[in-house]
Amino acid sequence: MATTSPAAPKPKPKSSSLLSTLFSRPLPLYVSAFLLRLVLLLYGLWQDANSPLKYTDIDYLVFTDAARFVSRGESPYARETYRYTPILAWLLLPTTWTAGAQWGPLAAKVINVAWFSFGKVLFAAADLVAGWLIEQVLVMGKDFPSSPAQGKENDTERKEGGRKDPSETTTGMDPSRARAFAAIWLLNPMVATISTRGSSEGLLGVLVMALLWAVLSRRITLAGLLLGFSVHFKIYPFIYAPAIVWWMDQERLSGFRAGGGQKTSSSFRKKLTRFLTLPRLLLAFTSLATFLSLNFLMYRLYGHPFLQETYLHHVTRIDHRHNFSPYNTQLYLSSASVSPSHSAAEPKFKIESLAFLPQLVLSTILIPLTLAKKDLPTSLLAQTFAFVTFNKVCTSQYFLWYLVLLPLYLPRSSFWTSKRRGLVALGLWVLGQGLWLQQAYELEFLGRSTFLPGLWMASLGFFVVNCWILGVIVGDGGR
Amino acid sequence: MRERITFIQKQGDSIEPTTLKIKGGVLNGPEIQAAREDRLTIAIDELPKGLQALLGTAHELHIRYVSSEPYEAITPLLARLPPGFHLFYTPAGQADATSPALCLALNQIFGNVQCENPEKSFTTLPRDRFSHSAAYQFYQPSVDLSPFIALAKEKLCSSSKDQSCAARADRLTNASSLDISYDAISHAVKLTATWPYQKQEVHATSRPQTRTEVGVLNSDRPGHLEPHELGISGLLTVLGQDKKPSATMFAFASRHRDAESSFSAEFLEPTGLHPTLKLRLESSKPPIEDAYCSPHAYFTLPKTIFADRHQLSDDLFLASKNLTGLRYISQPVDLEAPEYVEKRWGSSLLLELSPPEHEESKSWTAQVPLHLRYLSPAEGGYTDIQVPYPAVFWACAAEEGTKFPNNPFEKANLGYDGLFGPRTVFWHVEPRPTIGSRLSNMMKVPVLDTNKAEWVSGGTGLAVLLGFAWIMWKLFGVLSKSGYQNQPSQAAEVVKAKKNQ
Numbered sequence: 001m002a003t004t005s006p007a008a009p010k011p012k013p014k015s016s017s018l019l020s021t022l023f024s025r026p027l028p029l030y031v032s033a034f035l036l037r038l039v040l041l042l043y044g045l046w047q048d049a050n051s052p053l054k055y056t057d058i059d060y061l062v063f064t065d066a067a068r069f070v071s072r073g074e075s076p077y078a079r080e081t082y083r084y085t086p087i088l089a090w091l092l093l094p095t096t097w098t099a100g101a102q103w104g105p106l107a108a109k110v111i112n113v114a115w116f117s118f119g120k121v122l123f124a125a126a127d128l129v130a131g132w133l134i135e136q137v138l139v140m141g142k143d144f145p146s147s148p149a150q151g152k153e154n155d156t157e158r159k160e161g162g163r164k165d166p167s168e169t170t171t172g173m174d175p176s177r178a179r180a181f182a183a184i185w186l187l188n189p190m191v192a193t194i195s196t197r198g199s200s201e202g203l204l205g206v207l208v209m210a211l212l213w214a215v216l217s218r219r220i221t222l223a224g225l226l227l228g229f230s231v232h233f234k235i236y237p238f239i240y241a242p243a244i245v246w247w248m249d250q251e252r253l254s255g256f257r258a259g260g261g262q263k264t265s266s267s268f269r270k271k272l273t274r275f276l277t278l279p280r281l282l283l284a285f286t287s288l289a290t291f292l293s294l295n296f297l298m299y300r301l302y303g304h305p306f307l308q309e310t311y312l313h314h315v316t317r318i319d320h321r322h323n324f325s326p327y328n329t330q331l332y333l334s335s336a337s338v339s340p341s342h343s344a345a346e347p348k349f350k351i352e353s354l355a356f357l358p359q360l361v362l363s364t365i366l367i368p369l370t371l372a373k374k375d376l377p378t379s380l381l382a383q384t385f386a387f388v389t390f391n392k393v394c395t396s397q398y399f400l401w402y403l404v405l406l407p408l409y410l411p412r413s414s415f416w417t418s419k420r421r422g423l424v425a426l427g428l429w430v431l432g433q434g435l436w437l438q439q440a441y442e443l444e445f446l447g448r449s450t451f452l453p454g455l456w457m458a459s460l461g462f463f464v465v466n467c468w469i470l471g472v473i474v475g476d477g478g479r
Numbered sequence: 480m481r482e483r484i485t486f487i488q489k490q491g492d493s494i495e496p497t498t499l500k501i502k503g504g505v506l507n508g509p510e511i512q513a514a515r516e517d518r519l520t521i522a523i524d525e526l527p528k529g530l531q532a533l534l535g536t537a538h539e540l541h542i543r544y545v546s547s548e549p550y551e552a553i554t555p556l557l558a559r560l561p562p563g564f565h566l567f568y569t570p571a572g573q574a575d576a577t578s579p580a581l582c583l584a585l586n587q588i589f590g591n592v593q594c595e596n597p598e599k600s601f602t603t604l605p606r607d608r609f610s611h612s613a614a615y616q617f618y619q620p621s622v623d624l625s626p627f628i629a630l631a632k633e634k635l636c637s638s639s640k641d642q643s644c645a646a647r648a649d650r651l652t653n654a655s656s657l658d659i660s661y662d663a664i665s666h667a668v669k670l671t672a673t674w675p676y677q678k679q680e681v682h683a684t685s686r687p688q689t690r691t692e693v694g695v696l697n698s699d700r701p702g703h704l705e706p707h708e709l710g711i712s713g714l715l716t717v718l719g720q721d722k723k724p725s726a727t728m729f730a731f732a733s734r735h736r737d738a739e740s741s742f743s744a745e746f747l748e749p750t751g752l753h754p755t756l757k758l759r760l761e762s763s764k765p766p767i768e769d770a771y772c773s774p775h776a777y778f779t780l781p782k783t784i785f786a787d788r789h790q791l792s793d794d795l796f797l798a799s800k801n802l803t804g805l806r807y808i809s810q811p812v813d814l815e816a817p818e819y820v821e822k823r824w825g826s827s828l829l830l831e832l833s834p835p836e837h838e839e840s841k842s843w844t845a846q847v848p849l850h851l852r853y854l855s856p857a858e859g860g861y862t863d864i865q866v867p868y869p870a871v872f873w874a875c876a877a878e879e880g881t882k883f884p885n886n887p888f889e890k891a892n893l894g895y896d897g898l899f900g901p902r903t904v905f906w907h908v909e910p911r912p913t914i915g916s917r918l919s920n921m922m923k924v925p926v927l928d929t930n931k932a933e934w935v936s937g938g939t940g941l942a943v944l945l946g947f948a949w950i951m952w953k954l955f956g957v958l959s960k961s962g963y964q965n966q967p968s969q970a971a972e973v974v975k976a977k978k979n980q
Contacts, residue, residue, distance in 0.1 A: 052799035061789060081814060320817050320853050326946075330939045332927055336819050336855040358947040369963050370954050386950070390943070445751040449860030449925035452932060460942045467946035471953040478957025 023179040026135075033131060033186035037124040040196040044120070045113060056120075060198025063119060067092040077305035083313055085233050086298050086306065088200060094118040123195035123202040130202065131186035133209040134407050137377065138178035140216055173411065181407040194400060201397050204234050205404040211237070212377060212408075215244050220279045224286025231287070232294040235314065236401065239387055241287065243368035243379045248279050317393075322440055322455055324394040324433070326463035327355050329456040331392065359390035371477040377408035378477035382470060389466040396433070413476045425469050432462035480689045481520040486513040486681055487553050488697040488713075496714055496724050499681065499695065504719040506693050508681025513695075514553040515679060516888075517647075519635075519670040523661075526668065527634060533584045534661050534668070539569040539613050541892045542659040544622060547867070547917045549910060550655040550675035554698035555709050557735040558890040559907045560656075561779045561867045562918040564589065564622035567604070567613035567892045568597060571663065576615070588630060590623030599822045602809040604897060612897030616809065617824050618779040620865045620919060624651060643684060650674070658890070685718035692717050694727075701730060706767070707877050707904060709733045731886035734896065738766040738906035742871045743913045747846070750922055754784070756847040758832070758871065759913075764840035765873055766906040772875040774832040774908075775806070776847070777895040782825040783818050783864045783924070784849050791830075791848070801845035803831040807898050817853035829898055832871075851924055860928030868918040873906040874899055 022028045044055035066076035066089040076082050076089035095118045099111035173181075185191055185205075195202035207230040214223040223244065230237040298306045319325070320332040363386040371379035384402040388394055415422035436458035442448040443455065488494075488511060500507045523531060534540065547562035566585075570576045575597070582594040594600035594617060601615035628648050636644035651657060651672055658671040683693045696713030704710050708731060714724035740762035747755045758776060765772035780786065791797065791805040807829040813821060832845045854862045870893075877883075881902055885891075896905070910918050 049795070052793075052796040054793070054796070058789070065789075080811065318817065318820070321815070326939055326942055329927065329935050332853065333856055333932055333935055335817065336853075336927075355943075358943060362947070362950060366951070366954050370957050373964050374957075374961070389946075443752065443925055445753075446749045447751045447923065447925050449928055451856075451860070451925070451927040452935070456935060456938075460938070463942060463946060467949055471949050474950060474953040474957060478953075478961060 019180075020176070023176045023183065026175075026179065029179050029183060029186060030128060030132070033128055033183075033192075036187060036189070036192050037127065037196055040192055041117065041120055041124065044196055045117065055197060057194075057197040057199050059200070060119060063088055063092050063198070063200065064095045064116065067119075068096045071096040075302045075305060077302060077309050083309045084200070085294070085310055086302060087233070087294075088203075091122065092119040119200075120196050120198045123198065123200060124192070126202040126206040127191060127195050128186065130205040130209045130404055131182050133206065133213050134182040134185055134404070135175070135178045137209065137213050137216060137408055138181060138411070139172045139175050140213075141172035177411075181411055184407045184410065185404055188403070191400065191403065194397065199397055201400040204230065204237075205400060207233065208237060208240070208380075208401075209404060211240065211244075212380060212405075215247070216376070218279075220248075220282050221286050224283045225290050227283070227287040228290025228292075229294065232291050235311070236384075236387060239363045239368075239383045240380055242364050243372035243376065243383060245280050245283065246368050246372040247376045247379075248277065248283065249373065319393040322443065322451070324396070324436060324459055324462055325392055326390075326459050327392050328459055329451060332451070355390070355392050359387060362386040362390065367474065371474065375409075375412070375477045377405060378412070378473065381405035381409045382473045382477055385466070385470045385473060389463060389470060409473065409476070412479075414472060415476075421472075425465075425472070428465045429469065432458070432465040436462055480522070480525055480686075482686070482689050482691040483516075483518040483520075483694070484683045484691065485516045485518075485694040485696060486511065486679070487516070487556065488513045488695075489553065489676075490698045490700065493697050493713060494681075494695060496726065499714060499716065499724050501716060501718075501721065501723060504685035504691075506681070506683045506716055506718060508695065510678055510680045511695075512676065512678055513681075514556060514676040515674045516556060517670075517672050521668045521670070523666050523668065529584075533580060536571050536575040536578065536580060537568060537661060537663070538571045539567070539662045539892075540660070541565075541567040541613065542657075543567075543890075543893070544624070544654075544657040546655045547621070547919050548655065548675075549912060549916070549918055552737060552907060552909060553676050554737060555711065555731075555733055555735075555886070555888040556673055557733070557737050557907055558893060558905070559735075559870045559872070559910075560893055561618075561777070561870050563618055563620045563779065563867050564592070565779065565894065566601075566617040567615070567894065568601065568617070569614040570597060588627050590626050592622060593619055594824065595822060600824055602823060602826065604809075604894070605807070611891060613892055616827060616894060618781070618827070619824060620781050620867050624657070627657075628652065637687065644686070660892075683718060690717065691719070695724070696727075699728065701728060704730050705732070707732050707881050707883075709736075732881065732883045733886055733889070734883050734904055735890070736766070736904055736906045738762075738873055738908045740766075741909040741911040743911055744868050744920065745912075745914055746866075746920055746922060752851045752925070754849050754851065754922060756849060756866070756920070758845045758847065758869070759842060760832075760834070760844070760871065760908065761842050762840045762908075763834040763837055763843050765875065767875055770875045770877070772873045772906070773803070774834055774871065774873050775895075776830045776832060776845070776869040776871045777827070778830070778847075778869040779827045779867060779894070780825045780849070781864070781866070782821045782823060782852065783854060784851055784866055785812050785814075785826055786828050786847065786849055787814055788812070788828075798833065800848065801833045801835075801843065802847070803833040805829075806831050807895075814850075817855075819853075819855045821852065827894055829895055854924050854926045856927035856929045856932060858929050860926060860931075861923045862926050864922050864924055865919045866922060868910045868912075868920075870895065871908040871910070873908070875904050875906060876900075877902045877904050 022032065047053070047055040062079060062082050063084070065079040066082040066084075069078045070076050070086070070089045071093055076084075076086050082089070095116050097115045099108035103111060172178075191202070191205075207226060211223055211226040211230060214220075214226055227237065227241060227244070231241075298310075318331065318335040319328065320335045322328055322332075325331075363383040367382045367386060368379055371382060381402055384405060388398045388401060391398070410416050413422075415425050436455065439450045439454035439458050443450045492512065494509060494511060498509050523534060526534070543560055543565040545560050545562045545565070552559065568581065575581070577596055577598045579596045582592065582596055582600065585592040585594065597615050597617075601617045603614060604612045604616050606612055606614060628651050631648045631651070632645050636648065653674060654672045655675045656671075656673045658669070660669045660671070661667070681695055683691060685691045693716045694713055696711050699710040699712040701710045701712075710728070710730045712726070712728040715727050716724040740760070742758055742760045744756055744758050747757055760774065778786070786805070786808065788805055788808045791802070797804060805828060807827075809826045809828070812826045830845075830847060835841070835843050854864070879902075883901065899905075912918060915921075
């Protein structure tokens with residue numbers, strides 16, 4: 001990988017035999033991904049039991065505390081900082097189970113620890129399923145051919161409208177190559193560590209990948225359910241809705257074809273009726289219905305705390321603590337300057353109040369509009385990347401949101417065809433974080449005031465690197 | 480109005496009755512080494528109207544100011560609190576908890592009390608366990624006593640010419656503690672000030688319309704003393720009534736005792752944003768042999784710093800810090816909010832410490848992990864905060880059936896006493912700082928340096944704009960080359976093919 005062959009962008013044919021055995025059949029890859037997580041999980045249990053420094057993520061203690069409240073018939077929001085859907089606490093109810101009286105003290109201890117680890121097992125299993133779905137999507141190809149017969153004569157008015165020739169459709173990837181790319185997720189130590197430490201991001205990975213898989217295989221109702229559910233779960237997947245809707249044009253979903261309204265006239269009404277296809281309406285309906293009914297149900301069960309903690313909190317939060325976001329220093333500065341002394345007199349303009357604009361314009365309008373029809377997975381990756389990069393708060397867990405989509409884009413990316421460019425991007429991404437982390441360490445542990453200029457410059461530097469990478473992804477997606 | 484002035488010496492330091500000269504309401508005596516306590520009991524209708532109205536909103540109000548100068552406690556004045564301004568309050572009615580009246584008055588009587596109203600600024604105390612706790616607690620590390628001293632001069636001294644009265648009020652500046660206690664049942668306010676054990680002259684003057692009782696006492700150990708009791712002997716005189724002092728000796732049960740050992744508290748360096756307070760205790764031996772005893776530390780932490788109760792729940796972690804467990808923490812403690820949006824004064828917590836198990840007594844340490852809140856940006860990039868010493872004591876269980884009726888020197892409502900059962904005896908460990916001479920640790924907290932902040936807004940905006948523009952440029956490149964439809968290369972071919980047709 002390290003050699004930079006200027007001409008040949010293909011993966012080297014003489015990759016080691018060990019690697020080819022790993023990917024030639026499914027079993028070795030999934031077994032090693034499983035073993036990686038098993039080893040980390042067991043190591044984590046050992047560290048937790050023997051060291052005051054815990055392997056388990058603090059969030060996992062929040063989830064399991066919330067599950068304990070639920071098991072007692074109380075609200076999961078009785079646990080401070082529980083800011084998730086109650087479903088997460090319900091899923092983790094087994095972590096509250098304990099061994100019965102028939103077991104000896106040692107066996108009971110083992111059983112209790114095993115039950116308590118249930119959530120980590122669940123998150124790790126979600127990782128594996130997400131990895132398997134990555135493989136499926138890659139094998140499926142970036143798109144499915146639309147049915148060749150129809151629409152042939154109707155193309156005339158569409159100037160750039162492409163219709164796929166069945167002989168030329170993008171074909172799927174060879175399964176062993178697909179597994180090699182899925183390994184970026186499956187064998188990624190960062191991914192395996194995060195889920196075995198008990199962070200729930202792995203669940204998001206599987207939801208998003210399942211959503212993409214359902215969309216690409218035209219399972220519209222399932223896609224709607226998954227979309228509604230994942231937005232209920234973590235809000236941010238709502239950015240995928242415009243991309244998926246835009247992608248679902250008649251050519252791709254001919255099987256669902258609605259009756260009339262597809263002909264030449266370009267009046268707005270006609271365009272609208274042609275846009276509002278049955279599958280699009282079906283997706284909108286199922287996803288909205290899922291989202292709203294889940295929220296309604298949770299609101300009925302847990303009332304205002306549910307709304308406050310899962311949704312409204314994100315509106316009112318200050319995000320003053322240091323994080324990777326470029327806005328961070330500005331947010332700390334302005335959150336502290338809202339003193340009563342100069343409030344009403346001079347309504348000071350604050351740039352961060354417009355921070356959502358570039359973020360949402362890119363991730364929900366421009367990127368899906370430009371890329372979704374050309375390359376849906378790359379569009380989703382670019383949207384997620386834009387959402388995370390331009391977000392008002394950014395921690396390393398958010399990187400998993402786009403990491404799960406990376407294997408789908410990488411085979412077609414210029415980061416892969418030009419290994420040098422890929423390594424430079426990876427190097428800069430790691431370096432950007434490293435510089436920031438170094439400044440954060442000085443602040444957090446040594447008590448040095450590195451807010452300015454250190455942390456600020458580091459977060460802007462990391463932001464610039466991310467923007468460059470995002471620009472390249474956008475360029476690749478348009479090829 | 481009643482006044483009680485008590486000089487308290489150590490055991491064996493009694494004075495001869497003949498050395499006290501009583502003449503027309505004035506008592507003079509020799510210079511002795513003693514602690515002093517002055518207590519003024521004022522009936523509610525003797526108070527100015529404004530204060531009467533204020534106290535009308537309270538069912539119970541205790542203000543306890545403790546100096547941050549270290550002092551040696553003398554039997555029976557043994558109860559200790561962390562240094563600073565403590566307040567315990569039970570409103571008379573629901574509406575009083577949301578009224579700003581108390582906070583406004585506090586700000587007039589003591590300068591710079593940071594409170595809005597009890598509901599917002601105070602913490603609630605658990606009232607389900609032992610009912611003698613007040614409903615609300617408030618604390619801040621320091622307070623300006625001068626407005627109070629001025630008020631005391633104005634209201635308590637008969638005329639502005641009364642120099643000795645004014646001097647007495649001024650001496651409050653050096654007091655080791657000042658208590659103002661009111662409850663609706665007794666209908667009286669008790670003002671109690673104590674001064675540390677030092678050389679001082681025995682002197683007292685009676686004041687008009689005031690019954691003044693002067694005691695020159697010392698701790699004693701009469702033969703019939705029970706283990707849970709303290710003994711006192713000495714001389715009592717009622718000014719203007721007694722011609723000569725009368726000898727007295729009495730014993731009473733006390734919940735507060737002297738453990739006769741000391742501790743110090745300091746932060747481990749570097750402090751960072753998650754400082755650890757190290758408590759070093761001189762002795763690992765319980766103060767009494769035949770009772771269940773366990774050392775505790777009671778903290779009142781201002782809102783700049785807090786403990787995370789979730790972090791303090793893992794046994795392995797606790798054991799590594801020589802802690803047994805978090806026994807109480809006021810609720811709620813926001814784990815994320817910056818200091819400048821937090822309305823509540825802070826939090827109080829009670830930690831049980833875990834002494835090493837050795838036969839002989841030796842010094843040992845316990846570490847208390849804490850977390851700093853973000854503070855407001857400031858010039859220079861650092862802000863100093865004060866973190867008060869905790870009160871450290873051994874809590875020992877008294878024998879079954881032991882009763883602790885109120886004694887003449889008893890203090891109740893200290894914040895921690897309500898967290899223990901009624902038979903618990905507190906053996907206080909004396910705070911003795913090794914660094915500096917105050918019972919509080921100063922810490923430098925890193926904050927955003929406002930001197931360097933002038934480019935932040937513009938720089939951030941520019942960076943975001945440039946990043947956004949670059950991505951827009953790339954998007955524009957894609958759109959202009961192949962539009963927003965799928966399969967650009969094929970589409971181009973289709974167009975070409977059509978042109979050729």
